[in-house]
Amino acid sequence: MILESVKEALEKMKKHGLQGDVYGMESRNLAYAINKGEVSDISDFEEVGLGIRVRKDGKLGFAYCVPGKEERGVLKAKELSGFSQKLDLTFPSTEKVSKVKNFDERILTVMDGGEGMDLARDMIEAVRDVKDDIVATNGALILYTDSIAVGNTSGTLLEGSSTSLLAGVTATIHGERTSLTASESDCSRRLDIDFRNLGRSSGEKVDSMRESSDTPTSPQTVVMSPDAFSGIFRFTLVPSISGENVRKNKSVYNGKLGESVADGKVNLVDDPTKDWGMGSRAFDDEGLSCTPLPVISDGVLKNFLYDLKEGVKSRTGSTGNGFRGSFKSPPMISDMNLILKGGDSETDAMFPERGVYIDEVMGAHTANPVSGDFSVVANSAWKIEKGQRAGRLDGMMISGNIHECMLRMELGDDHRRTFFRMGPRQIKLELPSVRISGMSVSGG
Amino acid sequence: MTLKKMVDGIVEQGARFCDVRKERWDVNHLVLKDGNVEQMVSGEEEGAMVRVLYGNGWGCVGTSALERLEDAARRALAMAKQNHTFKEEKTGVATINPVTCKEYMPAKIRFEDVSFQEKVSFMKEIHNFLERDWVKSADIIYRDSVVKKEIVNSEGTHVMMEIPRLVTYMVVTGKENGSIQQASEGGGGTGGYELREGAYEKVDTVLDRLRDLLGADTAPSGRLPLIMDHHLTGVFVHEAFGHAAEGDLVTSGNSCLARKLGEMVAGENVTITDDPTFPGYGSFPYDDEGTKARPRILVDGGKLNDYILDRESAWKLGLEPNGGARAEDFRVKPIVRMSNTLMKAGDMKLEELLEDVHRGIYARSSSGGQVSPAQGTFQFNAQVAYLVEKGEITKPLRDVSFSGFTLDTLRKITGITDEMKTGVGHCGKGQSAPVSDGGPQVLISEVTVGGR
Known part of the structure; x- marks a missing residue:
């Protein structure tokens, strides 16, 4: 879908006699928030949008919009280009790109199946398992995916998808006057984080802070x-x-x-x-x-x-x-x-x-x-x-x-x-x- | 389907509570670098977030595709049910009176009535004022935004509001005798294009600061007395105290102020408020749950008097919500945030504070700070500082940071001046929120100074 919007915006640029590039992004962010030893809420957000940069008379202008409003975005970027300095910028003509592994289908499966709850709970329980008085007071598990499309009036049209995973937990020992805390976090493009180990490491870290x-x-x-x-x-x-x-x-x-x-x-x-x-x-x-x-x-x-x-x-x-x-x-x-x-x-x-x-x-x-x-x-x-x-x-x-x-x-x-x-x-x-x-x- | 029908439909399916916050943003962001327009961004976007409370579980789903809002509401309900299945802690939303209203915060000069040409001319004028031989680079950043919000919940609240905001920053880099230094200053507030006027007053301030920095020495380190200027006092009350007073941190065991309501947490000379009705950059008429904004006296004569509360943290503490729920935009759920955080002025003069310092630091303006509310520790950094010896300011210092324990430090405030000023900033807590903070100049008898 995002590639079609990028193509549409490039068409509008050509229609108005402009050069430029278009960046389209479609993303989903699913977060499990950790508070007081449990998952306190689940948040999910999806969005799609276009960043449009045009070059007119050697000057660059930028605007953003949602799909369906490509022409409006192009015209706004054209208007703004009038204020910038001339720059001899050429948009690249890229046909071939490197192959890079940054997409793990399993993350999408977890996002669609709701299994993030189990992974977050693994992390929380591993904190608690270290000692009875240690609790996961704060943290999050975030699963993310996006599809990016980049095109320009020099003929470049590229598309790629990626996934990522961010996990972090703060272990706390509550005291009378103040509390001890220690955090552990990890991030990855694929589903290879050891959530139990992450939670345990956070708990052991705070446990070693008592003296x-x-x-x-x-x-x-x-x-x-x-x-x-x-x-x-x-x-x-x-x-x-x-x-x-x-x-x-x-x-x-x-x-x-x-x-x-x-x-x-x-x-x-x-x-x-x-x-x-x-x-x-x-x-x-x-x-x-x-x-x-x-x-x-x-x-x-x-x-x-x-x-x-x-x-x-x-x-x-x-x-x-x-x-x-x-x-x-x-x-x-x-x-x-x-x-x-x-x-x-x-x-x-x-x-x-x-x-x-x-x-x-x-x-x-x-x-x-x-x-x-x-x-x-x-x-x-x-x-x-x-x-x-x-x-x-x-x-x-x-x-x-x-x-x-x-x-x-x-x-x-x-x-x-x-x-x-x-x-x-x-x-x-x-x-x-x-x-x-x-x-x-x-x-x- | 209307928003009201949608939220009612979710409650009919067993949810205890549902609300939706729909937003439309119009933003203009301009960057002038060394006198040339580097960035001009104009954008409009809209989206919405639905929150559902089912049993004790929360599900929040947002989308920028408003035609898919009903689907988002259904998914939020499913997530809340899943969350409830594994949730042991009971939760809820404290009662507020349902309200139906439209509130448009005033803008004397609306942004849409001002041409891009005029905005660029204003920025170029500021740039021209900043030109000096020793100024090697000057960036001027201007941003105006208007957000229109519509908040509807299953209890009958229907709030519509419009909030215009303007902020400007100038970041100036200087070089002299091999030293490269940078100083910055921001201004703005809630209102229209008329707020740009404040930027002119900041020009001399930022140049003076940069000039001092270029001739500054590294700071001593150790435990020393510290005088904070108005801006640093604001950062101190925001970072060191304000975050610990946020209801979500208090109820989740992440605040050193938990279970201390009614106790003395500072000297009797200290009063701290957080007030969204004060004219500042963090002002709003209703919070993002539709609760009417009101001032919160957090510390009253040294005693912890209130927390900043959203509806959930108020429910958990058995207190009344006080309009503390804010979301950066429709992409995220509201969390407890500060607005305009201020320390009340005292009755002393700066000279009197200086007289009490045998060897210490006078620190001015801030380049940020951070806090660990659970541990009750803070760190913040002065843009420029001065060594104070036998009551006299003797030389400028650079790269001075301070840290300490919030509650200890509040008790070590031994002098407060009689005038106050405020500044603007963006607070980060996973989400960005426009805020103001400020206060008088304050003497702390001892903090840890991390010089070199």
Whole structure:
């Protein structure tokens, strides 16, 4: 159905003598909310819509609408194009795209059959099974599917479907004055999450927080779980690799292509062609075939990310990183499926004799995206003594600069997929635990 | 079929309660980057969400295809039945008087009467005011929206309302002596195009802040006294306190304020309200369950006086709903949210607060924050801060974050100034909600400062 609407909008563009592209999306989002040890409600939402971008006299305009109102959308986009700057943008003519696995029929079966209730309950019961006083106070299981169609007046017409699954649960031990909480989450394109294990892990985590420790003095060697480090990484390093931020001098990486910016073992690649990656896809939202893009190779900065528009402005061309969080958003530069790797240590082997282990941070979004400075609360954290996790640390803050951390961090081998959504932005990041020495800590 | 017939039909099939919220949105979103129009988005959309309570189970189904609304209602009933099968906790919706009304929030200048050309001219004018040698980039963001809502429930409520909102942000990046820094400022409210005027007043504020940031040092870390400006006070009462006062978190065991109604949770000098009838960005006449909006005095002279409640959390607590249910749009069910959250002014001057600080931080404006309501911990970040030594502001500081335990920190408020200001923002709790927050300037005797 969505492909037909995209074709219809392209026809209307041609009728009005316009160039442009159309992004159609049809999606369903089914959510099981967890509260107080049970599924509190079930929510289901379906929608369909079109994002229409036209180019008239070299100027771009954008509007969105629902199927059936294609001509109105085209004319509104045409009207708005009059206000933008001329840009020598050519819509790509893409005939062939990569084959990428990102659709699991079993997720649709679960969505239609209502079995999500059983999966959510598995997660909840596994939390309760850890200890009688531990309860799953919060969480959700979200099943999602979409069909995307992208077409343009240069002849590109692509269609693809994907599925995804997000699961998370917070385990709580209620106390007289305050409560202890710990969360665990996972995400996947297919039905391969071990829900019982996820719930159990959350319960065991909070169970290990019963004893408290005093905050050690600064500086400390800090080991961060993939979840904790992804929180910092996404708000500090990821903005630095946007081609637009580089051009506008909002990235410390400006002028550093080819230079060493990280430890020699560190590799960062944006690879949407990896099967079953959270951001894996055959084509980007501007109709370009996706390919792997090395960003940092063996510690050396190799590439930045571009969409069509910025590719023209920076004279680099697009790297296939045009993304739309919904049909209502014009394309923007985005990482698709970032993978950080370069280590081979098991998490426990990364533990220093004395230090701090952090599993979750709070307030990473307040970090400085330009300088890379961050100062966050270690929300689930433990002291490390004799190479082992000791008592929990309350209210401790850690601070540093991501670019300095990149130069001296060691990576583990425990890669995890993480997914984060903020407005239309989505960050899909696969990364391991990290160990960073000389980190500033305070408070507690 | 009318919406009323549809919800009544669901109740006839055994549901305890059913409501539908139908919305139409008209949105214009403009982005000016470095003086050029980068984005102009105009869109219209509509959709609806049906909620059904069957036994103790909830089912909520939404669609952007209104012709499929009856099917959505049937599916919501089926989901509620499935949810009920496995639900042990009893639930319900607290009673409100059914109301039939139309309420249009006023806009002196309606957005549809203003051309795109005029909106672009306004943004370019702001951009021109921001130009300086040391300003390397300036983004101006403008968004206006009008939402028309129709809420019908199985108890006879039929509310129609229209809410226009405008918000502007300016994000300015500067570079000097190798330092790259960014400052931002937002403004707006509930109303029409006349609200753009507030943006002009923000230009000098954001430039002053950026100028200070470019010459700022890194902050010390440790436990220090903190003076928060009006904006940070607003973020503090919103993040640290307001979320913990949300009824859904209170009833689900996710709030440090659970079972504390009537207890002293702050010093006697502290009064905090959440008021959707206050003229701010988070104002509305009825909430998304059709409950009439009213002010909530959350803390009255230090005592926890009220929570923010939707109908379900009010039922669970045996209290009256107070209009706390808000949904981002028709895609999602309403959850308990804040509106305009404010701390009441005191009687001191800023100079008096400074006099009490031997070595501490004066922090201004915020770039956000986060809270763990269950643990009662918070983190927030100042856009710029200043070192205070022996009662004097001595130098600017950058990248300063603060954290603490909400209840401890509320008791450590030792000074409150006599004037208040508010700011605008978007609160995230799985859904985005337009909110205002603010208050006076406040001295906290000790918080954890995470500098470098």
